[in-house]
Amino acid sequence: MSNSARIGPLVGVLALAGLASLSLPAHAASTQDELEALKQTVRELQKRLEALDQAVDQKVKIVERKQELVNEDVSKKLKDAPTVTASNKGFSIRSSDKDFEFKLRGLAHVDYRAYDGDANEQTTGNVPVATDGFLARRLRPTFEGTLFGKYGFRFTPEFAESGDGGAAASGDRRNNRVRVVDAYFDVNANDAYKFRIGKHKPFVGLERLQSGSDIKFIERSYVSNNILPNRDIGVSVHGDVLDKKLSYAVGYFNGVADGGDNFTSVDDNTDKDFAWRLFSTPFTGSGGILEGLGFGVAGTWANDSNTNALPRYRTPGQNQFFAYRSTTTANGSRSRISPQAYYYNGPLGVLAEYAQVKQDVSSSTAGVGSAELKNDAWQIAVTWLLTGEDASFKGVKPLQPFKFGEPSGWGAWEVGLRYQENNLDRDAARFADPTATNRPGFALGVRTWGVGLSWYHNENSKFLVNYESTCLDDVTAGTGASAVLRGDKERFLSFRYQVAY
C-alpha cells in the first residue's frame, strides 16, 4: 500500500473533523445566545414577579390597614356610645363618660303576720290595725339618676298599703293611696360637701339610714319607729371628712312627729326642725379588729307652737299602746338626741342605738296643764351569718347563691337577736284619754325581745321570719281597750319575702 493510499482516508477524516470543528462554534454561539436571552427573560419575569408580589403585598397591607382604621373607628364609637345595663343592680342607661345616668330600681316586701290568738288583734274605730293576714308592706319602684356627674335625683313612690306605724297612719291602711317616699335632688360637690333638697331621710337615726332592703328584722326598732323622724321635707348638707372617717350632716326640715313621716307637701306650722349628726368610723382601713366599728350621735331640735304633731306609739305588731288625747298639742320645744353605734367583724354584726325626745305639750282639757315629757327608746340587735359571709351595714352577698330548681349552694343564712324598749314619761298619762268611748287605753312602757332568721337566696331575694314578744308596763285599760292592752302582752310571728334590685 502506497503512502498516499494510507494518507487518503486520514485526510478525509481530518477534513471531516475540520468541517465539524468549523460548524460547532456557530451552533454553540447560538445556544449561548438563546440561553442568555432566556436568562434575561427569567430575570425580567422574576423582577416583574417581585414587583407584582410587592404590589400585591402593599395592596393587602393597605386593605388590612383600612380595615384596622375602620375597626378603630367602630371601637371608639362603641366606647362613646351610652351603655344600657340590666343586672341584679337594676336597669340603667349611662353615658360613656358616666356623667349621665338613669336607673330604675325596685323594692318589694310581702309580709304575713300571725298573732298569738285573736286576743292580740286590735281595731282603731272600725279599721283593723293588727290582724292575721298578708300585707304588701313595701312596693317601691325607684327612679334615680345622675346629671353632669355631680347632680342627682331620686324619686320613690309607694304603692303598698300604709299603716306602717307612722304617726299619721291611722285609717291609711285600707286606702291604698300612692304616697311619695323619697323625692329629692342632690348636688355632690365632692365627698366632703353634698347638698340634698326635697323629701328624704333626715340624717339622724342609724337604723333609719339603713336601706329598707338591708334591715335585719322585719320592722325597725322603737328608736326608728317611735322616736326619731322617718322622712321629712327640707334641706341637708352632709359629707365625709378626715379620710372618710368622720361623717357629718346638718339639716333644716318642716318637722315631723316622733317616728313620723311627712305625708304632705304642706307644713301645718311655721316652726322648723334642725337636724344634725356626727358619725365616726375611726378604724376604717386599719385592718384590725376594730375596723368595723362606727359610732356617733345625732339629734333634732324644734320649737313648736300648738301643733298636732304628736305621735301614736305602736308595738312591733302595730298595736297602738299610747296616743295623746285630741286636746293635747305640741307646744314648746322638742329636742331629740340619739347616740348610736354599730360593729361588724366577720359574720358578726351588732347595731345599738338610743334615742330620747323631750317634748313640751299642753292640753286644753281643764286641769291637765302643760309638761315637758321625756320619752325614750333603745335597742341592741346582734346578727350572725351562719354561712360565713361578712356582715355589714349594707346587704349580704351570699358566697354560694341558692337557685330554685337547679343544683346550687344554700345561699346565706343569718340569725338575729334583738332586745328593745320604749319608755314614756310618767306624766304622759295625764295627756292620754283612757275613759272616752273607743279609747284603746294605754301603756307607758313596752319591752320586746325578738329572734329572726334570714335566708338570702342571692343579692336580690331573701326570706325572713321573726318572732317577737312584747310586754307592756304601767297599763291603763280604756273602755275600748285592745286585747293586747287587756292581756298585757303581744306575741307575734311575721314572715317576709323581699325582692330588691
Added chain:
Amino acid sequence: MQRKTAKFKALVAILGLAAAALASPARAETTLLNVSYDPTRELYTEYNAAFAKYWKEKSGEVVTVKQSHGGAAKQARAVIDGLQADVVTLALSYDIDELHAKGKLIPADWQKRLPNNSSPYTSTIVLLVRKGNPKNIKDWGDLAKPGTAVITPNPKTSGGARYNYLAAWGWALQQPGGNDKTAQDLLTKIYKNVPVLDSGARGSTTTFIERGIGDVLITWENEALLAVKELGPDKFDIVVPSLSVLAEPPVTVVDKVTNRRGTRKLAEAYLNYLYSDEGQDIAGKHFYRPTNEKVAKKYEKQFPKVKLFTVDETFGGWQKAQKTHFADGGLFDRIYGIR
C-alpha cells in the same frame, strides 16, 4: 321675736352652707387635663413629670396631669363638645381659634397671652423614606410621580396633615412658573398616590413604619427624628426638602374650664413652665425646636438646615388657609374628590 331672729339666723347659716356647696366646684383641684395633638405623647409624658416635680417643690402641692392625644381638629372638636381640658397644646392656631369661635371657651386674643404667639416650640415638615431611598425621592415634586405611595394623614382631622399639604403647595408656588394651578395639580397628583388617610400624624407613622405601607411618609420633623432614633438609622432615611413650612404649635389655658374647676393658676403655671429653660430643654430632647435661643443653640445640630416659609406670609394666615383649602367644599375636597 328673739326666737324668730335666732331661727332666721340659723336659716341664713344653712343657706350659706348650701351656697358654699354649690360654689365648691370652684375649689382648687390638683389635676389638669392637657388636650394635645397626635405626636406629642412622649414630649408631654416627660414634661408632665418634670412639671409635677417643679410644682411640688414650689407649692408643696401634688399635681397630676392627664394627657389626651389625637388629630388636632378632632381634639379641638372634643373640647368644644365638652371635654374638660384645662389646657390645649394643639398643632396650629386655627383649631384653638375654634374654641373661641364655636365654644366661647377662650377669649379671641388668646394668642397674645404667651410669648412667640403662644408657641413655646416650633417644628417643620420633612420626608421619611425607607433606607437607601429606593424611589429616589429628593423633593416635593417626586411625591407626584406615578407609583410612589405617599403616606400622610387627613387634613380634615389632623393639624400635621394641613402643614404637609401647605408645605407642598408652598413649594409648588416657588417653582419656576409656579402658581395656584400648578400647586393644585401637584397636590392632586400627590393625593392620587395616597393609599390610606389616617386621622392623625401618629396613625400615619404607624401605617408607614409598623404596617410597612408606602414609600414616603410626610411628617413632622420631630416625628421623623424620633422614628430614626427609636428604630435605628439602618431602617429609614430623612429627606429634607428644599423648602418647607414653619410649624408653630400654640398652647393656651381654657379659661371657661379652669375658672369653673378652680385650676387657672395651676394651668397658667403649667404653660409658663414650657418657656422655662427646663421646659425648653425637654422640648429640644424630643426634637421640637426650642424658641429660647440659649436652649436652641444647644440642640441646633440635631435639626437639618431647611429653608422655611410661614403660613402667614404664603397663605395670609390660618383663617384664610383653612377657608380656602380645608373647609367643606374647599380645595382639598376637590383635590381628594377627583383622585
